Amino acid sequence: MITVTRPFIPDRRRLQHYLDKACDSAWLTNNGPLVAELTERLEDFLAVRNLLLVANGTIALQVAFKALAIQGEAITTPFTFVATASALKWQGITPRFADIDRQSLTLDPSCVAAAISPKTSAIVPVNVYGLPCHHNRLEQIAREYRLKLIYDASHTFGARHGGRSLMALGDAATMSFHATKLFHTVEGGAITFRDRDIFERARKSINFGDATPNRSDVDALGINGKMSEIHAAFGLANLDVIDQIIQRRQAINLEYRRLLSQDLVFSVPEDQDNVSYCPVLLPSEECTKNVIAALEASSIHARRYFSPALHETREFGDGSQCPVASDVARRILCLPLYPDLELAEVKRISEIVKAALN
Amino acid sequence: MITVTRPFIPDRRRLQHYLDKACDSAWLTNNGPLVAELTERLEDFLAVRNLLLVANGTIALQVAFKALAIQGEAITTPFTFVATASALKWQGITPRFADIDRQSLTLDPSCVAAAISPKTSAIVPVNVYGLPCHHNRLEQIAREYRLKLIYDASHTFGARHGGRSLMALGDAATMSFHATKLFHTVEGGAITFRDRDIFERARKSINFGDATPNRSDVDALGINGKMSEIHAAFGLANLDVIDQIIQRRQAINLEYRRLLSQDLVFSVPEDQDNVSYCPVLLPSEECTKNVIAALEASSIHARRYFSPALHETREFGDGSQCPVASDVARRILCLPLYPDLELAEVKRISEIVKAALN
Structure with a gap:
C-alpha cells in the first residue's frame, strides 16, 4: 500500500543516542536540554529567531493567537487544513473567509481588505504547500487597519522567498512538525515571533503562565503547550539528516x-x-x-x-x-x-x- | 540532589520493545495500535470505561469542558495546581472559587452551593492528592441546578472510594500522565466520560473534529489533542511494572x-x-x-x-x-x-x- 505520506523513521542508533540522553538524566519533559538544542539548531537552519517549540501545530496557532490577544474575528483562507480555522473557533474567535488567488493559492489581499469588519483583529494567511503569500500587501493592510498578521506557515519548512525565511514574516508564524510533515517531531510545532516580549509571554504561557517551583504568585495565563524531550529526540535525529x-x-x-x-x-x-x-x-x-x-x-x-x-x-x-x-x-x-x-x-x-x- | 519527584524511567529493553513497534510500522501518531492497547489496559486497570487518551492533562480538561459545552462560570477549588483554573480561563470560562473543607481538602459542598450564580454551568472539583471529594452531595447540587460535574482527577491514579474508581465519577473525570506523576506517558492525560455520546464527541474533537481522509464535509469542531504512539510506548512500558x-x-x-x-x-x-x-x-x-x-x-x-x-x-x-x-x-x-x-x-x-x- 502506498499512502500520500509516510513518517520518516530516523536511524535507530541515532535516535537511541538522543533518547538515552533523556532517559539517563530522567529529564523527559519541561523545557529540557534536547528541546533547547533543537530550538537552537532550528533557529539556525530556518534562519529565524524567537522560535518556541510546542506540543503540536494547533497549539502553535492557539498560543500565538493568545499571546497576540486576538479576539472577535480573524480573516483567513478557506483553502487550508481545518486546523487553521478550528484553532481560531475553539478559542472563541470567528474565522471569516476571504478568497485566494489562482496563482499563489494564498489569500488574495483585495479579498482580505473587503472582509475587514470592526470586529476584525487579525489576518491569518496560510503558506499552503510552502507557497509565499502576498506579504507586502498583507502587511500594508495589517498596518493600515491595526491588525495582527499571523502566518500559518505549517508547510514552509525550509521555504524562502526574496532571501527571507517564510517563518520570519508577520507578527508570528506557526509551523507543524507532525509525523507526516517534511520535518517532524512525531507530534510538535513551533512559533516564531517578531517581538521578543511577545515571545517571552508565549514562552511562559506554554508552561502554565510560568510554573516555577515554589512561586509566590501566579500573574499570567497559560496552558501546557510543551514539547517533550522524547519528541525533541526524534526531531534532533531527523534534523541530523x-x-x-x-x-x-x-x-x-x-x-x-x-x-x-x-x-x-x-x-x-x-x-x-x-x-x-x-x-x-x-x-x-x-x-x-x-x-x-x-x-x-x-x-x-x-x-x-x-x-x-x-x-x-x-x-x-x-x-x-x-x-x-x-x-x-x-x-x-x-x-x-x-x-x-x-x-x-x-x-x-x-x-x-x-x-x-x- | 533530591527533588520532590523524579520521572520513573522504564526498563530500556521493555521500552525498546514498544518503540520498535511504532518505528517498524512507521505509525508514530494518530490513534495507532499502542494508544489503542494503552486505552484498553488502562480501562481494565482503573476499572473505568469510555476512556480517551490525550496529549496532556490540560488538554484533558479543555476537551472535557468543550465536549460538555461548559461556558460562563465554573465553580472550582483554589487549592489545586494552576491548570484547573487556567484551562477554564483560557477557553473563556470564568473560574469561581469555593472553599475546601479541612478534612478532605476538597470542595466544601455548602461553599459550592453558595457560589452558584445564573452564569454557572459546571462544578470542577479536584481530587487533590487522590483524595475523594464529597461526591454524593456534589452530584445532588449538580442535579438540582442542572450543572455539569467534571472532576479534575489528575492525582487519582488507582484511587478508589466505596469500591468505585474516582475516575468513574461525574459527567467526566480528567487525569494527567505527566512525567512527574505516579503513572506517566512523558506528557499525557486521559478523560473518562459517563455518557458514550459525549465520549464520541470528545474523541472526534481531539482529531480536528474527525479528520478522516478525503472527507466531504467538516461538521464538528476540534483541535489536535492526540497522544502520540511514542508517548503511549512509555505508558505501556510503565504500566507493565x-x-x-x-x-x-x-x-x-x-x-x-x-x-x-x-x-x-x-x-x-x-x-x-x-x-x-x-x-x-x-x-x-x-x-x-x-x-x-x-x-x-x-x-x-x-x-x-x-x-x-x-x-x-x-x-x-x-x-x-x-x-x-x-x-x-x-x-x-x-x-x-x-x-x-x-x-x-x-x-x-x-x-x-x-x-x-x-
Missing part, C-alpha cells in the same frame, strides 16, 4: 514533474517548491475523482488536500463566497511523496494518473 | 509515616492514600519556610504543592474568601516521593524536617 530527506523528496518530485507535467498542472512552481507536498490541479472534479479511484484500485492513496474548502462546510460555512477556493479545492490532488517512495513507484503512480486522465 | 512502582512508593510513604507521624500531620489518611504525593501540614507558614530552607541547605527540594491558593493570585483573584484554602496552602508541604528514593534518604529527609520543627 534533513538534507538527505529533502534531496530524496526533490528527486521524487522531479520525477513526477518529468513524467506528468505535460499532462497536468503542478500547483507549486518548480523554483518555489520546498517539496513539502506534491499538489496537482486536475481539469475537473469528476476527473479528480476518477484519478483517485484508479489509484485506489492499485492501493495507492492520494489525498484531496485541501478539500472541501472550509467556507463550504457545515462547521465553518458562513455564507462567504470564495469561488476560486471552491474551484481549486474541487480539483486539487496531492500525490504520494515521502523519502521511502521508490522512483519505480513514482513511475507506476504517474502511469495510472495518466491513464485515468484520458 | 505499575504494581512495583506503587509498592515502592508505598514503602517510602510508610517510612515517612513511621518516622514523622508523631511530629506532624499527614494530609492524606493512610487508608485513602494512593501514594501520588506525600503532603504534610505544618503548624505555621513560618515553620513551613524553615523546613524548606533546612531541606534546601542539604539540596533537598520539597514543594509547596499547592501554594499560593489560586483565589489569592493576581491572575485569578476575584475577591473570593476561602479561608480554609488560604490557611492550608500556607502550611502544606509535599515531601520527596519517587520510586528511586532510597529509604536511607527518607530517613535523612525526616531527620532534617524534625530538626527544623524544633
Whole structure:
C-alpha cells in the first residue's frame, strides 16, 4: 500500500543516542536540554529567531493567537487544513473567509481588505504547500487597519522567498512538525515571533503562565503547550539528516514533474517548491475523482488536500463566497511523496494518473 | 540532589520493545495500535470505561469542558495546581472559587452551593492528592441546578472510594500522565466520560473534529489533542511494572509515616492514600519556610504543592474568601516521593524536617 505520506523513521542508533540522553538524566519533559538544542539548531537552519517549540501545530496557532490577544474575528483562507480555522473557533474567535488567488493559492489581499469588519483583529494567511503569500500587501493592510498578521506557515519548512525565511514574516508564524510533515517531531510545532516580549509571554504561557517551583504568585495565563524531550529526540535525529530527506523528496518530485507535467498542472512552481507536498490541479472534479479511484484500485492513496474548502462546510460555512477556493479545492490532488517512495513507484503512480486522465 | 519527584524511567529493553513497534510500522501518531492497547489496559486497570487518551492533562480538561459545552462560570477549588483554573480561563470560562473543607481538602459542598450564580454551568472539583471529594452531595447540587460535574482527577491514579474508581465519577473525570506523576506517558492525560455520546464527541474533537481522509464535509469542531504512539510506548512500558512502582512508593510513604507521624500531620489518611504525593501540614507558614530552607541547605527540594491558593493570585483573584484554602496552602508541604528514593534518604529527609520543627 502506498499512502500520500509516510513518517520518516530516523536511524535507530541515532535516535537511541538522543533518547538515552533523556532517559539517563530522567529529564523527559519541561523545557529540557534536547528541546533547547533543537530550538537552537532550528533557529539556525530556518534562519529565524524567537522560535518556541510546542506540543503540536494547533497549539502553535492557539498560543500565538493568545499571546497576540486576538479576539472577535480573524480573516483567513478557506483553502487550508481545518486546523487553521478550528484553532481560531475553539478559542472563541470567528474565522471569516476571504478568497485566494489562482496563482499563489494564498489569500488574495483585495479579498482580505473587503472582509475587514470592526470586529476584525487579525489576518491569518496560510503558506499552503510552502507557497509565499502576498506579504507586502498583507502587511500594508495589517498596518493600515491595526491588525495582527499571523502566518500559518505549517508547510514552509525550509521555504524562502526574496532571501527571507517564510517563518520570519508577520507578527508570528506557526509551523507543524507532525509525523507526516517534511520535518517532524512525531507530534510538535513551533512559533516564531517578531517581538521578543511577545515571545517571552508565549514562552511562559506554554508552561502554565510560568510554573516555577515554589512561586509566590501566579500573574499570567497559560496552558501546557510543551514539547517533550522524547519528541525533541526524534526531531534532533531527523534534523541530523534533513538534507538527505529533502534531496530524496526533490528527486521524487522531479520525477513526477518529468513524467506528468505535460499532462497536468503542478500547483507549486518548480523554483518555489520546498517539496513539502506534491499538489496537482486536475481539469475537473469528476476527473479528480476518477484519478483517485484508479489509484485506489492499485492501493495507492492520494489525498484531496485541501478539500472541501472550509467556507463550504457545515462547521465553518458562513455564507462567504470564495469561488476560486471552491474551484481549486474541487480539483486539487496531492500525490504520494515521502523519502521511502521508490522512483519505480513514482513511475507506476504517474502511469495510472495518466491513464485515468484520458 | 533530591527533588520532590523524579520521572520513573522504564526498563530500556521493555521500552525498546514498544518503540520498535511504532518505528517498524512507521505509525508514530494518530490513534495507532499502542494508544489503542494503552486505552484498553488502562480501562481494565482503573476499572473505568469510555476512556480517551490525550496529549496532556490540560488538554484533558479543555476537551472535557468543550465536549460538555461548559461556558460562563465554573465553580472550582483554589487549592489545586494552576491548570484547573487556567484551562477554564483560557477557553473563556470564568473560574469561581469555593472553599475546601479541612478534612478532605476538597470542595466544601455548602461553599459550592453558595457560589452558584445564573452564569454557572459546571462544578470542577479536584481530587487533590487522590483524595475523594464529597461526591454524593456534589452530584445532588449538580442535579438540582442542572450543572455539569467534571472532576479534575489528575492525582487519582488507582484511587478508589466505596469500591468505585474516582475516575468513574461525574459527567467526566480528567487525569494527567505527566512525567512527574505516579503513572506517566512523558506528557499525557486521559478523560473518562459517563455518557458514550459525549465520549464520541470528545474523541472526534481531539482529531480536528474527525479528520478522516478525503472527507466531504467538516461538521464538528476540534483541535489536535492526540497522544502520540511514542508517548503511549512509555505508558505501556510503565504500566507493565505499575504494581512495583506503587509498592515502592508505598514503602517510602510508610517510612515517612513511621518516622514523622508523631511530629506532624499527614494530609492524606493512610487508608485513602494512593501514594501520588506525600503532603504534610505544618503548624505555621513560618515553620513551613524553615523546613524548606533546612531541606534546601542539604539540596533537598520539597514543594509547596499547592501554594499560593489560586483565589489569592493576581491572575485569578476575584475577591473570593476561602479561608480554609488560604490557611492550608500556607502550611502544606509535599515531601520527596519517587520510586528511586532510597529509604536511607527518607530517613535523612525526616531527620532534617524534625530538626527544623524544633
